[in-house]
Amino acid sequence: MSSVAVSQTEAETPPPEQVDLRREFNEVGIGDVLDQLDRELIGLKPVKTRIREIASLLLIERIRKRMNLTSDVPTLHMSFTGNPGTGKTTVALRMANILHKLGFVRRGHVVSVTRDELVGQYIGHTAPKTKEILKKAMGGVLFIDEAYYLYRPDNERDYGQEAIEILLQVMESQREDLVVILAGYGDRMDKFFSSNPGFRSRIAHHIDFPDYADDELLAIAELMLRDMNYRFSPEAREAFVRYIELRKIQPMFSNARSIRNALDRMRLRQANRLVADLDRVLTADDIMSLEASDVLASRVFSK
Amino acid sequence: MRVTQGCFSFLPDLTDEQITAQVQYCLNNGWAVNLEFTDDPHPRNTYWEMWGLPMFDLRDAAGVLMELNECRKVYGDRYIRMSAFDSSHGWESVRLSFIVNRPKDEPGFQLERHEAGGRNIRYTTKSYAVDRPEGGRYGGK
Numbered sequence: 419m420s421s422v423a424v425s426q427t428e429a430e431t432p433p434p435e436q437v438d439l440r441r442e443f444n445e446v447g448i449g450d451v452l453d454q455l456d457r458e459l460i461g462l463k464p465v466k467t468r469i470r471e472i473a474s475l476l477l478i479e480r481i482r483k484r485m486n487l488t489s490d491v492p493t494l495h496m497s498f499t500g501n502p503g504t505g506k507t508t509v510a511l512r513m514a515n516i517l518h519k520l521g522f523v524r525r526g527h528v529v530s531v532t533r534d535e536l537v538g539q540y541i542g543h544t545a546p547k548t549k550e551i552l553k554k555a556m557g558g559v560l561f562i563d564e565a566y567y568l569y570r571p572d573n574e575r576d577y578g579q580e581a582i583e584i585l586l587q588v589m590e591s592q593r594e595d596l597v598v599i600l601a602g603y604g605d606r607m608d609k610f611f612s613s614n615p616g617f618r619s620r621i622a623h624h625i626d627f628p629d630y631a632d633d634e635l636l637a638i639a640e641l642m643l644r645d646m647n648y649r650f651s652p653e654a655r656e657a658f659v660r661y662i663e664l665r666k667i668q669p670m671f672s673n674a675r676s677i678r679n680a681l682d683r684m685r686l687r688q689a690n691r692l693v694a695d696l697d698r699v700l701t702a703d704d705i706m707s708l709e710a711s712d713v714l715a716s717r718v719f720s721k
Numbered sequence: 722m723r724v725t726q727g728c729f730s731f732l733p734d735l736t737d738e739q740i741t742a743q744v745q746y747c748l749n750n751g752w753a754v755n756l757e758f759t760d761d762p763h764p765r766n767t768y769w770e771m772w773g774l775p776m777f778d779l780r781d782a783a784g785v786l787m788e789l790n791e792c793r794k795v796y797g798d799r800y801i802r803m804s805a806f807d808s809s810h811g812w813e814s815v816r817l818s819f820i821v822n823r824p825k826d827e828p829g830f831q832l833e834r835h836e837a838g839g840r841n842i843r844y845t846t847k848s849y850a851v852d853r854p855e856g857g858r859y860g861g862k
Binding site: 524525527546549552553554556557558588592595596 | 773776778779780781782783784785787788
């Protein structure tokens, strides 16, 4: 109902000649979201810069719309590429928040899906399935993780193509209702886009997520520990710096996700160490701190 | 003769914008919206056909409007109604139902008087539209 009322008042009042940019900026409240992004996400400099750029563009676009200088809805579909654990999903959630505050999506919820939820298993199963998801995502953001799996060039009868066609159609015709964010590993997404040129041209923003540097990974680990009410002892911290160096060159390293898993294992070892000595009286400090031995027991050091 | 069944039927036909607002109201209340269609306008006809499944878990009315437009493309010459089902305990029934699409030309109803024994009269209403077989009514096919 409110949207109806807004459009009516807009039609009655003439478009403003001047706009106070600061007031506009404060009014939509994206400053908080961007600051939160800076504070809570470590590293990712190019990503943050791009998001600031997009937010500024959208803010200006919003003002232009109010001044009747434009009536088109800008294309907001995005693609996030980067290695595993570089924060693509987290940023997508924030992006939905920013788009919602600026009024480019109506509800600001994120529907996160993978191939399984879009593609059916038999003929005639795919279209209703894809449409079901699209309907759920209307008014918000549809986040398709590992989007390259939608297209399987080795199987010409694969139903993924059908899902792609429906997606493209909705991405084009219902731009004001839905924002689609595709995510996946860089090289595979490139291949996906080159075999589906329709997708590339419909996506306005391609954002590349870089890998984290060693010190950023350490900062992430400390942030995660702080959230869980743990901390490193000074020796454990040093040991963890070495852990990161060693872990990085091993296969299957997935940035922040690997760090989280490593921390979970360390908490396990810490708990085991504490329980081993039942006669001891524990202080809060004992329970909160991870010792060097908890870190050094890792498999990474044995190789 | 204009068929008046369900909510809002004495008002002029709702525009898409008004339908969107109504649907959003339903969704905000957590009701599942459902589309049904028929070409038998008799008021006692409870067998409307479903257009797909009731739409659960939607957040925004745009998804419902998408289905409505699909349904209009196929059955634009019939009655289409939207109903909202409240699944919460104690209600478990339809809370709102209104017509969102109607045929261009509604021929109305015939009142048939059946003279029974002892000068009794039994009344029957019958839509002129149902003279033709299903699918061929209202100028379709």
